[in-house]
Amino acid sequence: MNSVPTLSVMIVDDEAPARTRLRDLLADVAAEVPNAVVAEAANGLLAVEATGGCSVDVALVDIRMPKMDGIELARHLTRLEHPPAIIFVTAYDSYAVQAFELNAIDYLVKPVRAQRLVDALQKVRQNRTVAPQVLSQIQQGARTHLSCHERGRLLLIPLPEILYFKADLKYVTARTASREYLLDESLTHLEEEFSARFIRLHRSALVARDAIAGFEKNATEDAETQWQALLRGVPDRLPVSRRQWPLVKSYAKQLSSGV
Incomplete structure (x- = not known):
């Protein structure tokens, strides 16, 4: 008889008693659904770090x-x-419960019951994935971080550190004061999600409003861009398209007036 593979489990909860209860419940149901707790985390940031050192089912x-x-x-x-x-x-x-039921996403209601946990774990073997677009619809408000793959690791980039996004072919670059990150994101979707923080300068560029130091005339003979944005903390200059300049100009006036 083939043995049932053991599920590797990560528990993520900011309350230590809740993590302990889940760990105890998982031990109680291990005979029915073989499992092993391989990581615990008190918040999402620590959970992403934990995934770098272990495989989680x-x-x-x-x-x-x-x-x-x-x-x-x-x-x-x-x-x-x-x-x-x-x-x-x-x-x-x-x-969230209503949204999960609508999209067939599994959830447990606290206090978690052993049989309900068993049912959820057994369903894991049937369907492992949750569509990212479904999660984006369920989430209330914008993300606090973006993520990217680098050398086999998942890196988190805090939104306040991002100065601008720049599109190049199929990738988008996120620029911070210290470096660049390649994102698998759409510039259009980023603009929609973070419209309160970023402003469109060009068809291929979004810039953080508080990263703009000012604007100056473009010294090159470019029919499409007449102005460029100067940024705080980096020497980069971003072109402002003629199409976007009327919208950006009002923000430029606020900068010059100190509003």
Whole structure:
């Protein structure tokens, strides 16, 4: 008889007693659903770090957490080369529960019951994936971080550190004061999600509003761009298209007036 593979589990919850309860429940049901807890984390940021050192089959993820909530964490985890199945854990978030039921996403309601946990873990073997676009629709508000793959690791980039996004063919570059990151993101989607923080300068560039130091006339003979944006902390200059200049000009006036 073939033995049932053991599921490697990561528990993510900001409350230590909740993590302990889940760990104890997993031990209680191990005879029925073989499993091993390979990582624990108190928030989404620590959970992403934990995935760099182990392989995870399923993540039990609390929804309401500081620094990074469970929905955003799940969006980053789906970018892993071998993403874990996600089972959300919630105490009272009726909106999330309704959205999960609508999209057939598995969830557990606190206090978690052993049989319900067994049912959820057994379903993991049938369907491991959650569509990233579904998670983006469920998440309330913009992400706090973006993520990218680099040398086999998933890196998180805090939004406040990003000065601008620049599109080049199929990739988008995120520029911080110290370096660049390659993202598998759409510039259009980034503009929609982060419209409060970034402003469109050009068909291929979005810039953080608070990163703009000023504007100056473009010294080159370019029919499409007449102005360029000067940035704080980096020598880069970003072209402003003639099409976007009327919209950007009002922001330029605010800068010059100190508003």
